[in-house]
Amino acid sequence: MTATLTTHQPPATSLAPVALTSLLFGSLLPMLSFFMVNVSLPAIGADLHASAGSLQLVVGAYGIAAATLLVVGGRLGDGFGRRRLLLLGLAGFAVASLVCALAPSVSVLLLARVVQGASAAAVTPQVLASITSLMTGENRARGMALFGVANGISAALGQILGGVLTDANPLGLGWRAVFVVLALGALVALVAVAVTVPDTKAAEAHRVDLVGAALLALTLVLLLLPLTEGRALHWPLWTWISLTAVVPAVGLLALHQRRSERSGHAPLIPPSVLKHRAMRIGLLMAVGFFTSFGGFMFVFAIATQAGAHMTALEGGLSLLPLAIGFLITCIWGPALQRRYGVGMVVWGWIINAGGYVLLAGAALMLWPDVSALKLALPMLIIGIGGGLVMIPLIGVVVSQVPPAQAGLGSGILLTSQQTCLALGAATVGTVFLSLASTTWGFRGALAAVALGLAAIAVLMAPVTHQLRRTRA
Structure with missing residues (x-):
């Protein structure tokens, strides 16, 4: 038998x-x-x-x-x-x-x-x-x-x-x-x-790192509050003190996270995950994209409505081609990602930069006689390029991190997403509002911001390319 x-x-x-x-x-x-x-x-x-x-x-x-x-x-x-x-x-x-x-x-x-x-x-x-x-x-x-x-x-x-x-x-x-x-x-x-x-539920629940969360919140407030309020208040002393205090706040956060992980606890941002080169590159990509995107969305709303005197509906409809660009990448993106992997994101940066350059040209040549139709081509290209970067970003990076740390890696990237969307409105928005209040006006300010975002996208392309050579 x-x-x-x-x-x-x-x-x-x-x-x-x-x-x-x-x-x-x-x-x-x-x-x-x-x-x-x-x-x-x-x-x-x-x-x-x-x-x-x-x-x-x-x-x-x-x-x-x-x-x-x-x-x-x-x-x-x-x-x-x-x-x-x-x-x-x-x-x-x-x-x-x-x-x-x-x-x-x-x-x-x-x-x-x-x-x-x-x-x-x-x-x-x-x-x-x-x-x-x-x-x-x-x-x-x-x-x-x-x-x-x-x-x-x-x-x-x-x-x-x-x-x-x-x-x-x-x-x-x-x-x-x-x-x-x-x-x-x-x-x-x-x-x-x-x-x-x-x-x-998780098989093993970890202790909540409330101290880490408080230190991260303190760091972000110290950074973002003076950046948003400083320009309107003509940069009083407290804004510079606050910005200077960001450095020790970051140091305290890093020290706490290192000690927490060494003691066997679950820190908010585990230093061991950040040791992986793929995660560091991914964070840099996330900072570049989400700061640019959050800043652009804030700037575009102010520029089209306060500068070009569009209604909220007209300003929103001006983004319809961008939405179509995103939807195109939603449909074709997964297949492109399987075929080209990181290369898809690299090309996304390049396409994104081209869209911003076209937008800067449209602002300089047409302002203030702009409309949703006249801005359609650059917005479509920005949407396609942005979708090729944003939609696969977390998956491409986390796939190169050891499986045991994939969840932590995605959490860090999502945290950076929310942080940088707010940071973009503060930093890019402040630059735009400062330029718009000078002889540059809304036209020059929008063109300058668009060219600056194009430059960031161009710089991110070779950074992203490094993921091809990374083995987590």
Whole structure:
């Protein structure tokens, strides 16, 4: 009598389509909030009598809260249940969005944006972790690809939707309609997730690094607050003190993270992950892209509405070709990524730079007689190039990091995404506003910023190419 031993491979698991759709819809909201609000900033400023610096803080407050708590949200979801924390995050997002819609002053709006950003930080990690834990094999790869597509679509369509809502002025709400729609979207996502998505926990939950999160928040406030307020206040002494204090704050954060990891705890930004050359290159790419993209979106909204006197709808529709460019890469990007890998991202930078150069030329030759149609070609090219960089960025970098650290790597990249979107509005926005207030005017300022972003994209292409030679 003989016995035959058979090794069975576990079947690939997946989520029901409705459950995956619920998760992806929830993941749309944090990015939609950033970009829908962006196009409404001029209307917010006029209604609440807010300065340009305060409008930068409307963007920055959200980004700082989301960036500093993103990894914390992931850790809490691992320990208390990912669906549970996702539901809490969506509920908080809905309430904060409603408070934003009712805000009587810019101070109340800023506080509500902080809560909204903190709630967003509870949402995104749970979506990624649920896809990773509930899906395997090709199904997981497909789920992650769709997550990237959802981020790309939300970034591209957010400003168009924001422009439509602000200009349509439903029920006389104006810009407040943007936050009402975000609140309703969060409630829909909450119900859908509660009904369709199963709960999961990590096999081993890590302690939450609250000290690291506090130090990161302190560093970002010390950096972004003077950058956003300094120009309007003519750079008083406190702004320079704050910027100088960034250096020791970064040192304290690095020291705490190193000591935390050595003692066996789970730091916010594990130094061991940053030792991998692929991660360092990926972070540099993320800083270059998201700072440029966040800054450009802020600048474009101000330039087209305050400078070229477009309505919010016209300004939003000017971004329609950019959205189409993103959608093109959403459709063809996965196939291109499988075929060309890192090369796809390199070409994305080059195409992106070409679009910015064309935009600078259009601003110099046509201003202020610009329209959505006249800006269509450069915006389309910027969208295609940006999509080729943004959509595969996390997957391309994390694939070159050891599998055991892939989750930490993606968390670091997502944290840098939120940080740099806020940093872009502060830095690129300040440069633009400073130039626009001189003889350069809006035309020269927009052209200068576009050429500067083109230069960054050109410099990023050879940096990205180094990933070809990297073995994590």
